[in-house]
């Protein structure tokens with residue numbers, strides 16, 4: 001007898017970014033030097049004082065179940081962050097600490113969506129959004145945004161896509177994969193459009209602190225009165241504090257939603273790792289020197305990557321203002337032969353680059369944007385230098 005998988009097993013595909021990273025890792029394991037531009041996590045170690053807080057938690061016996069929605073100290077610290085840095089009054093009981101931002105997004109979708117519902121997702125979008133929506137039985141409605149409009153969803157496009165079935169809009173600024181940060185005016189215009197409808201919002205602000213130049217991130221829920229009642233704000237410590245492996249994220253949600261998300265978590269995972277929660281508390285409340293150092297390094301790399309992309313034949317890119325990705329337009333290479341392989345789309349472009357010059361990138365199609373390749377600069381300057389040399393040879397047809 002073979003077990004029959006549930007219907008939902010056909011709704012979800014594995015993460016394409018992880019698949020690319022796995023392929024790069026497989027090549028590395030065979031002894032090949034890979035210039036890995038596929039990474040979605042800071043390459044820095046977690047700052048020492050955060051690690052020490054985790055050690056203290058272990059020694060102090062903070063190694064048991066915690067409340068499902070997180071330790072009160074961490075929920076209060078997250079609430080304070082929104083009150084002081086963002087100007088949004090948040091009650092600690094409306095903060096649900098989870099096993100990473102991805103988990104929070106999943107639970108928020110589980111709280112709000114089901115079969116028959118539609119969720120609007122502007123593309124390019126982070127790979128997991130559409131899959132997580134499908135997992136609830138709801139339907140992702142992808143609204144394409146273009147490079148010409150700086151990958152920003154206009155209120156008109158949003159309003160035109162709303163139907164009686166539309167439950168949510170998902171937004172992500174600063175964005176993975178484009179690095180675009182919505183200007184305040186664009187977010188406010190979208191907020192006003194949302195307020196004309198019955199649609200709720202999941203605002204994924206996980207890259208809120210990773211900003212370059214004069215870019216400013218804005219918490220969507222705080223932009224207009226009434227928005228907090230229909231917005232679930234997602235963030236966490238993974239990216240800002242180089243803590244991807246610790247698995248701590250959170251959602252700030254209206255009372256009924258946060259209550260359900262806490263209950264859901266109590267049934268599915270009990271609580272996020274107790275030790276990681278104490279470490280996350282130290283991350284949020286402790287000194288910020290290490291974070292400033294990482295940001296300065298990211299900023300240097302970002303400037304370097306922008307310059308190198310300018311030097312690549314027939315490749316262009318909107319300079320990223322946040323996160324640690326550059327989203328390169330590689331469409332002009334389609335129809336050519338590069339690295340001895342025919343290039344027909346973003347997948348063949350990335351595969352040929354990996355096979356011929358050992359540069360790992362993620363194809364735009366994984367983000368719902370054919371014609372692009374995502375480069376992560378969460379890697380050393382030396383890897384960037386040598387990887388871009390190799391990429392230069394690749395796009396020249398060498």
Ligand SMILES: Cc1ncc(COP(=O)(O)O)c(C=O)c1O
Nearest residue numbers: 040100101102126176236238249
């Ligand atoms: C836009 C976005 N949201 C959420 C996440 C997931 O964060 P976490 O590792 O905290 O689950 C990522 C990670 O790549 C991301 O890029």
